[in-house]
Amino acid sequence: MRIRVLKDGPYEVSGGVPLKKMTIGANKQGESTHWIEGERLKTGQAYRLCRCGKSKHLPFCDGSHAHGFDGRETAGRIPYEEAAIRYQGDGMELLDQEELCAVARFCDVAGSIWNLINDAENLEIATQQACDCPSGRLTIITDDGTRVEPELKPEIALICDEPEGKMGPIWVRGGIEIEAEDGTVYEKRNRVTLCRCGKSRNKPFCDAMHMEEE
Known part of the structure; x- marks a missing residue:
C-alpha cells in the first residue's frame, strides 16, 4: 500500500487501500469528543485523490489541477x-x-x-x-x-468537520507509506493528515488552511 504525491497533481493511491468517510462528533457544547464512522467508498486497486480542492468529482481527481495548481511540497523531513x-x-x-x-x-x-x-x-x-x-x-x-498510539488498520479516511461545516483533510491511517514527488518516502507514521484543499503551507500535509475557507 502506498500513496504517491504527483508533481502539481493528485495523490496516487495503490495497493487496494480502503477508503471511507469519518466525521468529527461533538457534544452539546460543540466540543470535539468522538469519531463517527461513515460510508465506505468503492475503489479499485489504484485510484487518484484530488489534492487541489477543485475537482467536481470529489474526493477523486478529475484533472482540475491542470489549470494552474501549485503543489510544491514544502514539508520538512525531520523525524x-x-x-x-x-x-x-x-x-x-x-x-x-x-x-x-x-x-x-x-x-x-x-x-x-x-x-x-x-x-x-x-x-x-x-x-x-x-x-x-x-x-x-x-x-x-x-x-x-x-x-x-491508537490501533489503526491501513486505510484512508476523508474527514468531515461537521461541527465547523468544513471539508477536512485526508486522514492516512495505519502506517501507509507516502512517497514524495522526488521518489523519497516520508517518515512512516501511524496517523497523518494530507491537504486536500490545495492551500496548505506544509504540503503535502494539512496545516488547517481549510478552516479559512468561506
Whole structure:
C-alpha cells in the first residue's frame, strides 16, 4: 500500500487501500469528543485523490489541477520525535509537533491536554485526546516510557468537520507509506493528515488552511 504525491497533481493511491468517510462528533457544547464512522467508498486497486480542492468529482481527481495548481511540497523531513516539543507532565510526557495541526480540536476538551498532563489522574483522558488527534501532532508517553498510539488498520479516511461545516483533510491511517514527488518516502507514521484543499503551507500535509475557507 502506498500513496504517491504527483508533481502539481493528485495523490496516487495503490495497493487496494480502503477508503471511507469519518466525521468529527461533538457534544452539546460543540466540543470535539468522538469519531463517527461513515460510508465506505468503492475503489479499485489504484485510484487518484484530488489534492487541489477543485475537482467536481470529489474526493477523486478529475484533472482540475491542470489549470494552474501549485503543489510544491514544502514539508520538512525531520523525524517527528526530533521536531516535536516535549512537555513534561505528572506521570506522562506530551510530544507536540504544532506544524502538523489539522485543528480537529479533540485536545481542547476538559481544559486542554496541555493542562491535563499536569495531573497523573488525567492520564486516561489525556491519552484519549492525543490518540483522537488525526494528524499525529500529539502523542502521550507514559511514565514507563510507553509511547501510546491508537490501533489503526491501513486505510484512508476523508474527514468531515461537521461541527465547523468544513471539508477536512485526508486522514492516512495505519502506517501507509507516502512517497514524495522526488521518489523519497516520508517518515512512516501511524496517523497523518494530507491537504486536500490545495492551500496548505506544509504540503503535502494539512496545516488547517481549510478552516479559512468561506
